[in-house]
Amino acid sequence: xxxxxxVIGEGHPIVILHGWTLDHQVMLHALEPVFEKRxxxxxxxxxxxxxxxxxxxxxxxxxxxMLEALLRLLxxxxxxxxxxxxxxxxxxxxxxxxxxxxxxxxxxxxxxxxMTIPEFDERVVPEATVLKSDSSFITQLSSEEAGEFxxxxxxxxxxxxxxxxxxxxxxxxxxxxxxxxxxxxNGYGFTFAISTELKYPTLIITGRQxxxxxxxxxxxxxxxxxxxxxxVLDMGGHNLxxxxxxxxxxxxxxxxxxxxxxxx
Numbered sequence: 220x221x222x223x224x225x226v227i228g229e230g231h232p233i234v235i236l237h238g239w240t241l242d243h244q245v246m247l248h249a250l251e252p253v254f255e256k257r258x259x260x261x262x263x264x265x266x267x268x269x270x271x272x273x274x275x276x277x278x279x280x281x282x283x284x285m286l287e288a289l290l291r292l293l294x295x296x297x298x299x300x301x302x303x304x305x306x307x308x309x310x311x312x313x314x315x316x317x318x319x320x321x322x323x324x325x326x327x328x329x330x331x332x333x334m335t336i337p338e339f340d341e342r343v344v345p346e347a348t349v350l351k352s353d354s355s356f357i358t359q360l361s362s363e364e365a366g367e368f369x370x371x372x373x374x375x376x377x378x379x380x381x382x383x384x385x386x387x388x389x390x391x392x393x394x395x396x397x398x399x400x401x402x403x404x405n406g407y408g409f410t411f412a413i414s415t416e417l418k419y420p421t422l423i424i425t426g427r428q429x430x431x432x433x434x435x436x437x438x439x440x441x442x443x444x445x446x447x448x449x450x451v452l453d454m455g456g457h458n459l460x461x462x463x464x465x466x467x468x469x470x471x472x473x474x475x476x477x478x479x480x481x482x483x
Contacts, residue, residue: 220268220288220291221273222265222266222267222268222289222292223243223265223271224243224263224264224265224266224292224296225243225247225264226262226263227251227261227262228260228262230259230261231260231261231301231302232261232263232301232303233260233262233263233302233304233305233327234263234265234293234297234302234303234304234305234317235247235250235263235304235305235306235310236265236267236289236304236305236306236310236311236314237264237265237266237267237271237307237308237310238307238308238310239308239399240270240390240391240399241271241394242266242271242390242393243264243265243266243271244385244386244390245307245390246307246310246331247262247264248385248386249307249331249386249460249461249467250262250305250471252464253468253471253472253475256472257472259479260475263296267289267310267313268285268288269395269398269402270390270393270394270395270399271393271394274395275395275398276288279398280401280402280405280406281402281405281406281410282312282313282337282406282407282408282409283406283409283410283411285313285402286313286317289317290317290320293317293321299324300324301324301325301326302324302325302326303325303326303327303328303329303478304318304325304328305328305329305330305331306330306331306333307331307332307333307460308331308332308333308334309334311333311334311335312337312409314328315328315330315413315415315440316409319414319415322415325417326419326478326481327417327419327420327474327478328419328422329421329422329424329474330421330422330437330440331424331459331467332424332425332426332429332431332457332458332459333423333425333432333437334432335436335437335439335440336432336436337407338407338408342432342433343433343436344429344431344432344433345427345428345429345430347370347371348373348428348430349372350373350374350428350454351373351374351375351376351454352374352375352376353376356375356376356377356380357369357375360380364384364388367383368380368388371456371458372462373426373428373454373455373456373462374462379458379461379462382458382461383458386461414443415443416443416444417444417446418445418446419481420446420477420481421446421447421448421474422447422448422450422470422471422473422474423441423444423448423449424450424459424467424470425437425449425451425455425459426455426456426458426459427452427454428453428455428456429455429456429459430456430457431457432457434451446477448470448473450466450470452466452467
């Protein structure tokens, strides 16, 4: 199995996972502005199987298999090394699976708008809300573009659209949808509990207006992470890193400061 991954920088490994149907670019664009001002971190951006440049594989039928494939990759590229893990949305769910499976070597965790409950109708999510919109700009988009963007964007302007297009919309068109639909049908959620205590610096960032995974369900994770900062960003939907980049960057810097203080 070939799983595409892009490595930037040198130092302590930080494994970074994107969301469902996306690719590594969404987290690369979110995090590299932070890491450009720091040294000592080896960022490993991974394309999940069936997404981005990673091909689907018949051995992956559900999220259990997805996790196992990633664990095998990590054992190959950073064998026996301590590392940090970061996940966005579905990637956050997989990241927590990695924490459970590699408790001896994980030394920190970042969850961005994490999916915590696989079944959508069991999630507690707010109603879709638009708090800021450039209506004159929106009218310049095609009906398909406007529909995709406006269905989840809380802040709807030119800058947010361009990042949404490049980091969310276009990558999703490259996804092997037959493959991922099969995973959703055969086991989108793990067959085992992943609640695991992690006593290392953790950051959980959620969007107050996130109508995809919400913020309420993620709050229950706080007891697993005694060193966690939990943030709920106003004017932030499921793509909060695009809509509130300054606050996002500040929180991530604080998290990295805490990790470095721990000599991670």
